[in-house]
Amino acid sequence: MRTDRPARTRHVVVIGGGIAGLAAAHRLLAEGVRVTLLEAGPRLGGKLRSGELAGLPVDLGAESVLARRPEAVDLAEAVGLGAALQPPATATAHLWTRGALRPMPRGHVMGVPGDLGPLAASGVLSPEGLARIEAEHALAPAEIGEDVAVGEYVADRLGREVVDRLVEPLLGGVYAGNAYRISMRAAVPQLFEAARTHALLGDGVRDLQRRALTQPQPTGPVFAGIDGGIGRLPAAVAEACRAAGARIVTDAPVRELLRAPEGWRVVAGAEAVEADGVILATPAGPAARLLDGIAPAAAAELRGVEYASMALITMAFRRSDLPAAITEGGASGFLVPPVDGRTIKASTFSSNKWAWAGTDPDLFLLRTSVGRHGDEKDLGREDAELVEVSLADLGAAVGLAARPVASAVTRWDGGLPQYPVGHLGRVARIRTAVAALPGLAVCGALYEGVGIPACIAGAAKAVDAVTAAFGAGSAPLAQTTDQHTGQ
Missing domain, CATH: 1.10.3110.10 (protoporphyrinogen ix oxidase, domain 3)
Structure with a gap:
């Protein structure tokens, strides 16, 4: 006699714990999919990173989202950070060029x-x-x-x-x-x-x-930050994912991605995880390595993607030591054209730009950035040297003569994918090669755009691609067991 069994919950492994991978996990869970997220490094969030300097919260990576796109705002609201979203307190930026700060x-x-x-x-x-x-x-x-x-x-x-x-x-x-x-x-x-x-x-x-x-203009601010820093977003998404049943593992570099008879096998360390689908949310290098044996055309294209490295130098100063060019007038900072031959490429006056960063009556936060694609020689300097060259340029730009009471250097080696001529064609070829393997999808900054909303939108596309394969008659896996958890 035949008995109907209830449909089995599908299982998807997300490889990569940056904002794209976390957003993919969050969306999968909302659609009733079981999720395992594997992150190679010791922390989640990718280039979104929060920290503390001189007792004050700081962003050590990306500091804002494009609020005129809905994806990042919607995700922040979904994980309980909607009330913490705030526009910049000032957007008065300058260019330091031709020997002067210019509007x-x-x-x-x-x-x-x-x-x-x-x-x-x-x-x-x-x-x-x-x-x-x-x-x-x-x-x-x-x-x-x-x-x-x-x-x-x-x-x-x-x-x-x-x-x-x-x-x-x-x-x-x-x-x-x-x-x-x-x-x-x-x-x-x-x-x-x-x-x-x-x-x-x-x-x-x-x-x-x-x-x-x-045309009708969108309402609300163009950009938004989060009280306490954009770096809070990945932690909140991860917490929401765990609360919904996701298994999230850090320090878990994936060694192999293999086709299984009825799905996928992901090998991380001594563990082999069976899954119905896989979302690959890593930079190009790790993605190419994992796709070598199953999608060689995609792997070859991924190896052609170039990345830029940079460093952020975050410093805290006594307000009383700062020149009026920083503390008065509400300037948010300045950009520096490379043609002017300076070391720093930009400076953000964080305590002016963000209300949450400017509440301390005695301390003021600012940061500089160093390095860009093809001009990364200064990144070979020690952290202390990067602080010194930043101070020298700030002295020339705004008359800063004070020493910071604290500083932190955050290096993003190979952090930003480059979009040279033909990039969209490369992305299309990668997607075509990956789409030939039902249940597999890719997402991240190199595909849809480097901004946070674009990464979240790309994660949604990846989820749609994987779940569409579930509904297209793909054979379900037999009930599987993760070797280390018994789940």
């Missing part, structure tokens, strides 16, 4: 100007640089093709000064990369479309700005 000019798209009035008033460009922008009217239209480097195209149309003193520091703040190599189509798609549809790039930027003025 970031308004009216641009990732540094490409539309309105020349604010740009001319800022003093960021020389008279020759401003004249070169106007000279675009004498140029013939340019064919942009399938993709082009942002810096290459903008320099051809508007001159190198626009790239070197505006586009480069802004793009560098996102990718720690070189604007002359970064894909316009991948990094600034709205600018790519404007360049494709307008004979003059300046006209395309102004058209984008006009359309923005006539």
